[in-house]
Every structure is written in structure tokens, then in C-alpha cells.
Amino acid sequence: MKLSELEAAIEAILFTMGEAVELERIAAATEQDEDTCRRVIRSMMDKYSGEDRGIQIIELDGAFQMCTKASMYESIIKIAHVPKKHVLTDVLLETLSIIAYKQPITKMEIEHIRGVKSDHPVNKLVEYNLVCEAGRLDAPGRPILFATTEEFLRNFGIESLEDLPVVNPEKIEDFKLEAEEEVQLELDI
Secondary structure, X not given: OOHHHHHXXXXXXXXXXXXXXXXXXXXXXXXXXXXXXXXXXXXXXXXXHHOOOOEEEEEEOOEEEEEEOHHHHHHHHOXXXXXXXOOOOHHHHHHHHHXXXXXXXXXXXXXXXXXXXXXXXXXXXXXXXXXXXXXXXXXXXXXXXXXXXXXXXXXXXXXXXXXXXXXXXXXXXXXXXXXXXXXXXXXXX
């Protein structure tokens, strides 16, 4: 298969699927090895980003997706309905960060960390497709495990969970001290 044919096949796959497609599936569909496909896709990514194009290819945790460039948003909303903006409140962001860093995690573990019921924020994050059910814990009651989705990666502009910011260990100690002081204040009252 010529390079131009392989690029056209990959482009057609990514355009048609409309979601992230794993490299191994692209390789199988094009009857090429994964390394060849990865090199061609990365070359296509460079080509799209270097040209004045309205589309791009992004990588999401080992999968690739064709999507519209963010700079084209203004042109798109003139023809399409304005997409509903999801508002991430402090409570939702707090819950989402706990899930992102501790996944897979149960609702009970989230509530233990937050110190309050978390049904509403977890349900909202599932509704926004930032979090999904990732199986069940092998424990009494078989509680649901939650994890982040590809939509989470896409919305926060990261390729994989390894790209999440690393929390400074000194900050963790500061947070623990603050939490202990808050608990002590509540006990003194």
C-alpha cells in the first residue's frame, strides 16, 4: 500500500468513526503494523497542525481521533446549535479530581475523602460523560467503581492520565495538616 493510500485509509477510518480509535484497530483495518501506522498518523498530525485546516488528529491514551480545531468554534456555532455548556462547580471539580487521581474508586471512598455524600456530583459527572462506571469492586454489595473517560482527557487537553499534574508531596502534607486542624476545631466546638 502506497503512503498516500495508507493516509487516505486512516483519514477515512478516523473521520467515519467520529470517536477515538485504538492504534491496534487502525493497524488491523489497514493491514499494517502498529509502528508504521503510528508513524503515519503522527506525520498526519504534524501536517494538519502545520496547515490552515479546520480539523486535527489528537491522541487520547493510545487511541487517535479526528476532530475540529478549537479555533474553528466560532464558525461552527454559526451553523450548528450552540452546544450546552457544562458548568463544573467547585464540588464537581473536587469530586472529579478525586476520581482522576484515585481511579478506579467507589462512591463510598469518594465520600470518605470529601467527608460528605457525593451522589449528586458523581451522577452529574457521569451525565457530563467525564466519568463512567468501570466495573464493580469484589466486596460485599459489589459497589460500582468509577473512572474518567476519554471525554475527560479531551476536555482537559491531556493525552493520558500520566499527563495529570503531579501533586507536590509538601503540599500533600500541608493539606493533611489543614484537615487535621479543621477536625480539631470542630471537636473543640
